[in-house]
Amino acid sequence: MKLMSLIIPCYNEEQSVELLYNEINRVSMELSAYEIEMLFVDDGSKDGTLKIVKSLAAEDRRVKYISFSRNFGKEAAMYAGFCNARGDLVAVMDADMQDPPSLLPKMVKKIESGQWDSVATRRVTRIGEPPVRSFFARMFYKIINKITDIEIVDGARDFRLMKREMVDAIVKMGEYNRFSKGIYGWVGFRTCWLPYKNIERAAGETKWNFWKLMLYSIDGIVSFSQVPLSIASVGGILLTLLSLVMVVFLALRRMIFGDPVAGWASLACIITFIGGVQLFCMGIIGQYLAKTYLEVKKRPHYIIADTNAEKAERVQ
Numbered sequence: 323m324k325l326m327s328l329i330i331p332c333y334n335e336e337q338s339v340e341l342l343y344n345e346i347n348r349v350s351m352e353l354s355a356y357e358i359e360m361l362f363v364d365d366g367s368k369d370g371t372l373k374i375v376k377s378l379a380a381e382d383r384r385v386k387y388i389s390f391s392r393n394f395g396k397e398a399a400m401y402a403g404f405c406n407a408r409g410d411l412v413a414v415m416d417a418d419m420q421d422p423p424s425l426l427p428k429m430v431k432k433i434e435s436g437q438w439d440s441v442a443t444r445r446v447t448r449i450g451e452p453p454v455r456s457f458f459a460r461m462f463y464k465i466i467n468k469i470t471d472i473e474i475v476d477g478a479r480d481f482r483l484m485k486r487e488m489v490d491a492i493v494k495m496g497e498y499n500r501f502s503k504g505i506y507g508w509v510g511f512r513t514c515w516l517p518y519k520n521i522e523r524a525a526g527e528t529k530w531n532f533w534k535l536m537l538y539s540i541d542g543i544v545s546f547s548q549v550p551l552s553i554a555s556v557g558g559i560l561l562t563l564l565s566l567v568m569v570v571f572l573a574l575r576r577m578i579f580g581d582p583v584a585g586w587a588s589l590a591c592i593i594t595f596i597g598g599v600q601l602f603c604m605g606i607i608g609q610y611l612a613k614t615y616l617e618v619k620k621r622p623h624y625i626i627a628d629t630n631a632e633k634a635e636r637v638q
């Protein structure tokens with residue numbers, strides 16, 4: 323029998339894990355051709371999440387858990403899941419039921435048709451989200467798709483079902499600054515997109531605030547595009563040319579009209595402007611440098627404090 327692994331990153335989800343477990347149980351009846359493995363990755367939860375998962379594991383052999391020594395972030399949790407999932411098919415889904423397990427049978431059918439290696443989900447509405455966030459999200463997708471070679475689909479969720487080959491490729495992408503939406507696009511494979519309506523969280527609240535999303539989007543851009551660096555250099559060249567033109571203009575004006583140069587106010591504006599541009603460009607370089615710094619340190623992605631998964635590497 324084939325094995326399907328479900329990776330479920332959980333951070334303070336004590337109210338949702340059991341709901342999700344029951345729902346997966348219900349759906350697994352429809353997936354009788356597969357043995358199911360549920361891999362709960364407890365990302366350093368401070369509530370009773372781990373306790374609940376452990377009690378589920380005590381009753382059900384199919385429940386595996388990996389518990390981190392602290393909160394390492396959803397990306398690290400997903401990576402731990404990929405590294406330890408043994409399934410022929412592997413799915414990632416949120417613990418809050420926003421990624422409905424009831425879609426799984428449909429996703430499996432798509433893969434079994436032989437036409438696809440991966441089935442991903444995309445929400446078609448952003449109802450229930452603050453308008454400002456939706457606006458910035460849309461902008462982000464527009465920008466990142468312009469400046470990267472890979473396609474990053476607007477509204478794509480992390481909820482996806484993949485074949486083993488794709489999971490192996492993702493595990494090989496061992497970068498520290500992980501941006502899964504980009505990684506999925508980068509490894510390629512034939513991906514089928516299933517649109518679905520946004521579903522509100524079953525319980526608890528979102529772990530993302532505006533600032534975190536902003537930093538995450540910068541991560542995404544820096545990880546998959548070098549265009550901001552080019553913008554900095556092209557901007558520098560243009561400003562240099564502009565200043566040369568200005569020098570010529572002022573020199574000619576002085577020679578022809580004998581105008582003395584006046585106006586410290588305009589000068590102050592120019593200096594501030596150039597200073598701003600320089601700092602902005604240094605900031606861009608700094609972003610890349612900071613990411614490089616973190617990569618070369620080769621710190622582990624996560625540290626496991628407790629697990630019942632076989633052979634899980636404690637530090638990865």
Ligand code: UDP
Pocket residue numbers: 330331332333334335365393394395396399415416417418420527528529530
């Ligand atoms: N999550 C995690 N570590 C974190 C933050 C979130 O493992 O540091 C998990 C969380 O438990 C949930 C999933 O990632 O299962 C998505 O988080 P959330 O629902 O807060 O994000 P949203 O759906 O609002 O984008």
Ligand code: MG
Pocket residue numbers: 416418420523528
């Ligand atoms: Mg959610």
